[in-house]
Amino acid sequence: MADAKVIPFDEDSRTRRGGGAGRPPRGRAAAGVRKKQVAGGGDEGAGSAQQPQLPLAAVPDDPGAASADPAAGIPAQARGVRPEDGPRPETAEAARSGSVGDALGGIADRMLGGPWERKVASGLSFLRRRVTGEYEVDEFGYDAELTDQVLMSVLRPLFDGYFRVEVKGIENIPAEGGALVVSNHSGTLPLDGLMTQVAVHDHHPAGRHLRLLAADLVFMVPLINELARKLGHTLACAEDAQSLLERGEVVGVMPEGFKGLGKPFADRYKLQRFGRGGFVATALKTGVPIIPCSVVGAEEIYPMVGNSRTMARVLGFPYFPLTPTFPWLGPLGLVPLPTKWTIQFGTPIPTDGYPPEAAEDPMLVFNLTDQVRETIQHTLYELLVQRRSVFF
Template sequence: MRAEEGGGVGGARPRWRLGAEGPGRRPAGVVPEPPVPDLTPQPPEPAPPPAWEQALEESLAFLRRRLAGDYTVDEFGFDQDLTDSVMLPALRPLYQKWFRVETIGMHHVPAEGGALVVANHSGTLPLDSMMTAVALHDDHPAKRHLRMLGADLVFRLPVIGQLARKQGGTLACNPDAERLMTSGELVGVWPEGFKGIGKPFRDRYKLQRFGRGGFVSAALRTGVPIIPCSIVGAEEIYPKIGDLKPLARLFGAPYFPITPLFPLLGPLGMIPLPSKWYIEFGEPIRTDEYEPADADDPMLVFNLTDQIRETIQHTLYRLLSQRRNAFLG
């Protein structure tokens, strides 16, 4: 029986004739029938859980880790789990919604290895250091943690001192800074100290003295790059127009600020004004071209300190010239 006359298996018509080409082989010029599409309805993809449910799940997971002791604290007291799960989320609304921080030059911050971030200090309360830490974690591709160097007064304060340690802060001294940078950490320093953060509003964005350059010596000994950081916006959050020195001495503080809203409005005066912030990370200054012994050269340390200070100051002036309004940007 010829193939074209036969019914095939079960009487079905074959898709092409079997001829000289042999069984199972497609003759030249014959196009196969297109496959029948699968019209079976597919189940819809599950919708992502709502934000509150995801936040609740993360909070419960955090509590389970804390109760089980499933977290680590390094030799300086840094608790990464607490920082990522509690401290950074608490600061994030300020960073994203209140100050609307924009970062510039984040590519200048290395993705790994030790480095020293040197920034200007201002704002009456040190929110600028906290916002810089959020920026380097949230906006940097490597999500780096900033190990901040602070004055001893910070670590003597109840609760605040312990939280500063948990977030990765440590005393602003060369041995601690060098150990952190040698181990590959990103370290932050604000060399103006209380002179910068507590200066009057009329002196805003005018850098104060950078100390004796101890941070430069630490960078020279470890060979890590120094990254100038310029912060615009922090000066306007608590405009300091006066200082109650008797109260400052009573509390053992470097100053007791008077602002347009504090202490006039009491606790409400502690709410920072919603200024628009810019944080720019400048081109790194290399120190690996020097020998560790050069850290003891006072002229070299002075020149590098002055170079960093001038870089930050000029960047501040440039950012200010481009800003139209302190609150709108």
């Protein structure tokens, strides 16, 4: 290795400018600096009695080759680095790229499963829009951004991990245009509607959203009202349903209503009356296909063994369920049983072949309503025969 010339801090700038290269250092820098021998010459500054101070930089004889690392001239022991210590694994990439931030970023990327900077920026941008009100909702109160980024994330662990829902026939929902999904209703609490909504959102190739028609009671309960609107639910009336279908939305309806939701456990998987077929008339007016949907597994999450009509009257509820755990265990009794679910979307029943005035034909409406009901009931029996266990 060529001899290096140690240059004090004050002299470095003068040397780079080419002025005073042979002049001795001045001030405190001269006191502790000992220079190397120069081309057969003597030891300059040999008369200095003080010990040399730690140099700030050691540069090679070639003045054009300056070190890019300011700590290159500091001995390893002075920097607290032992010779036997190798580069730490998490900073090995930083040693190659010259940036510890790059290595930390790579670790964070692997932990978060993607570019963490973009995720953090996206989250902060989402919070800013919520605080400043820079987001959009439609005339029914549906908030697509909140549903996609927050509400679906809350429901997804129930769907994937707790109920382990198996989805079949999702391809029967069209990729575009309006469609009416008609499903059975059960389970004491309307979790089946929410799970069907997640099934359409997460499993449909086009990522479609299911807009559920809900009963009046849903929009009378504080907080539930707001969340239902944000999720895209709207009042179960013909006007709202027709408006959504004409806009090309996928609309979900459960014609059994509270009769199906609050039926006794002994009547599980026996469909109740489908009303007067108003959903069929709406489908005929808009010409959208009717897609029968069968849900198995929801009947057993809250086995309803009784109904306290007195409590239902006091609270203004259509029924007050008595289950093996509720109300005996208090809030713990509200935890649903972890049953295994299957949601199957059947073959669409087309309505675009009928004229618009067909919606006023009571016999046609009755026949189509009965066809949808029988299709769902038959599919429920098939799925129950195929099911190995309630929980597996």
